[in-house]
Amino acid sequence: MESLLLSAQIAWVHLVSKPKQTLIAMLGVTFGIGMFIAMVSMMTGLNDLTEQLAMTSSPDIRIYHDITTERVSIAEKLNPGGITYVHHQKPKNESIKVRGALKMAESIRQHPEVKGASVLLNSQVFYNYGPVQLNGTIAGVDILEEDKLFDLKSKMKEGRIENLITNQDGILMGTGLAKKLNVRAGDRVVITTPQGFTKTLKIVGLFQMGIGAVDNVKSYASLGMVQTILEKEKSYITDINVKLFDFKRAKAIAPSLQQAFGYKAEDWETANATMLLGVIIRNILTYSVAITLLVVAGFGIYNILSITIHNKLKDIAILKAMGFAGKDVKQIFMIQSLVIGFIGSVMGLIIGFVLSLLISKAPFDGGDFLSIDHLPVNFSSTYYFIGIVFGILTTALAGYLPSRKAAHVDPIEILRG
Amino acid sequence: MSVLRAHKLSKYFYEPEKFQVLKDVDLTVERGQFMALVGKSGCGKSTLMYILSTMDTQYQGELEIAGTRLTDQDQNFLAAFRNKHIGFVFQFHYLLPEFTVLQNVMLPALKLGNKGKEEVEANAMEKLNMLGMKEHATKLSSKLSGGQQQRVAIARALINNPDIIMGDEPTGNLDSYNSDLVFEIFQELTHTYQQTIIAVTHDASFAKRSDRVVEMSDGKIINGF
Numbered sequence A: 001m002e003s004l005l006l007s008a009q010i011a012w013v014h015l016v017s018k019p020k021q022t023l024i025a026m027l028g029v030t031f032g033i034g035m036f037i038a039m040v041s042m043m044t045g046l047n048d049l050t051e052q053l054a055m056t057s058s059p060d061i062r063i064y065h066d067i068t069t070e071r072v073s074i075a076e077k078l079n080p081g082g083i084t085y086v087h088h089q090k091p092k093n094e095s096i097k098v099r100g101a102l103k104m105a106e107s108i109r110q111h112p113e114v115k116g117a118s119v120l121l122n123s124q125v126f127y128n129y130g131p132v133q134l135n136g137t138i139a140g141v142d143i144l145e146e147d148k149l150f151d152l153k154s155k156m157k158e159g160r161i162e163n164l165i166t167n168q169d170g171i172l173m174g175t176g177l178a179k180k181l182n183v184r185a186g187d188r189v190v191i192t193t194p195q196g197f198t199k200t201l202k203i204v205g206l207f208q209m210g211i212g213a214v215d216n217v218k219s220y221a222s223l224g225m226v227q228t229i230l231e232k233e234k235s236y237i238t239d240i241n242v243k244l245f246d247f248k249r250a251k252a253i254a255p256s257l258q259q260a261f262g263y264k265a266e267d268w269e270t271a272n273a274t275m276l277l278g279v280i281i282r283n284i285l286t287y288s289v290a291i292t293l294l295v296v297a298g299f300g301i302y303n304i305l306s307i308t309i310h311n312k313l314k315d316i317a318i319l320k321a322m323g324f325a326g327k328d329v330k331q332i333f334m335i336q337s338l339v340i341g342f343i344g345s346v347m348g349l350i351i352g353f354v355l356s357l358l359i360s361k362a363p364f365d366g367g368d369f370l371s372i373d374h375l376p377v378n379f380s381s382t383y384y385f386i387g388i389v390f391g392i393l394t395t396a397l398a399g400y401l402p403s404r405k406a407a408h409v410d411p412i413e414i415l416r417g
Numbered sequence B: 001m002s003v004l005r006a007h008k009l010s011k012y013f014y015e016p017e018k019f020q021v022l023k024d025v026d027l028t029v030e031r032g033q034f035m036a037l038v039g040k041s042g043c044g045k046s047t048l049m050y051i052l053s054t055m056d057t058q059y060q061g062e063l064e065i066a067g068t069r070l071t072d073q074d075q076n077f078l079a080a081f082r083n084k085h086i087g088f089v090f091q092f093h094y095l096l097p098e099f100t101v102l103q104n105v106m107l108p109a110l111k112l113g114n115k116g117k118e119e120v121e122a123n124a125m126e127k128l129n130m131l132g133m134k135e136h137a138t139k140l141s142s143k144l145s146g147g148q149q150q151r152v153a154i155a156r157a158l159i160n161n162p163d164i165i166m167g168d169e170p171t172g173n174l175d176s177y178n179s180d181l182v183f184e185i186f187q188e189l190t191h192t193y194q195q196t197i198i199a200v201t202h203d204a205s206f207a208k209r210s211d212r213v214v215e216m217s218d219g220k221i222i223n224g225f
């Protein structure tokens, strides 16, 4: 312990007697860690936002009747193992109705990991804006059930979700769509179904999910009303949306639901695969850039420490002659590299934090797709912890080789002069 | 009672060609003896001193100091042994340039770790005072003249009160006043405190006044066995 203290004192004298060299070595680490923090904060901020938006725009698990699922042709079914091959088979003319959806939803709600399940009826519609027809969708829902899943109340910009219950012909419209149609709450809008059915509805509220893909096309209406305009029976339901307590479990649970009910169960990750691909790419980018920076900083430390040791061969020989052992000498230089690594990393964390702060304050227009005015930045302490651990590990590694060399210096070779 | 015994020490250099520097050197030094080692330049005095000081382990023969056999011991053991039992003053290199005079003198004692910092500092000041270097204690050692550095190096060699103090021309850079001062110190250490001195010297009068003169020539001891 005392010898460690003595080594630290000697290391300290070495560091402060060459302040410029020490500072340059530290700045290498600072730059690496600072960039890592800034990048990782921004990238994970974006990732979190993307994930959150993916969550908002789709339920954890969506159950529907996938009529495009590949099916075995009759010819192949009747002659298994034969040479028959049916090319370019088209889907059957099936209804996309999910049979027994209400019962199904009821039994899904019993699942211990399920937070809620709601049934809905989704349809393409045209929103008429004078002579122009805007393509969009309408979702017939039990609005209270839907609110439990998606927290719609907090997303309302105008009006209240309960208006949909009191008003049979009411709809809640996405803000982007309302803007395109130049309408406000209280206005009327005419919609046309693909089957040609036309109806005038009253806008009783506006919502904003924060994602263009939803806000620019979607409206909510009561389930009964949508069944009416589609001219379908009361049990006609196309989707069951499922919300879990832990959304990360969706991928694991979806297949079991598909198995149990015989309908397609799609988890949110699969549904938003393209969007989430960005997350993976950003992660790869962040970590490869950060590791490159740290390796470069590591080489810098290796270099500077090697030069220091070369310049101090005489001192090392004198120390050894006075009775310092190889491990004491190693300790002296290891301490130097760790001090460089620690101070450099801490400065890097500070710089990284300031950079992240600046990024988070800079105005940024998310355009049509995202309704954000600043870049999202993640200030999670985890990355600061990773940063300092990485910084110190790199410098320890970079310092180890030259330090070991110093430990093996033969004092006699140097003292013979 | 002998404090150092060397038996049949031989040393070869292989660069640029094989060459025997030391040839079966036998040497015994008594405790409290002030011994001078003399000989022509290049006869192997420094080479012998490096072996006796345990820093050079590439030799044949046997070495024992203060009752401990040192041949074939590992480097860590030898480092600790040097720290406690041997003080060394080099022929060319003396001090750590980035440390103050006082720090240089204190280092071996701090490494030994037997005494607290205050006590070590007081001892170091006392040694510096003895060598007339007290006023320079807080100076950076690189700011001293060669002779001043040599005196600080002597102070440092004394700090742990080692059994043997070895000097390779410890007064080589000193004027006659300081040379006499060092001589008196060495005499007091040996005769009063029973420490042992082995000093290489080219100074005939310095050698003559010591207890024993050992003369080397061409890798062998030819006088003063």
Ligand SMILES: Nc1ncnc2c1ncn2[C@@H]1O[C@H](COP(=O)(O)OP(=O)(O)OP(=O)(O)O)[C@@H](O)[C@H]1O
Binding pocket: A416, B013, B014, B015, B016, B021, B039, B040, B041, B042, B043, B044, B045, B046, B047, B048, B091
């Ligand atoms: N590293 C080395 N490699 C090869 N030969 C060496 C080496 N060091 C010393 N020698 C040779 O060994 C011999 C003894 O050298 P040493 O330094 O011991 O002499 P010395 O008696 O101390 O001389 P001086 O009084 O000049 O200091 C010399 O001939 C020298 O050339």
Ligand SMILES: [Mg+2]
Binding pocket: B045, B046, B047, B091, B168
């Ligand atoms: Mg010599």
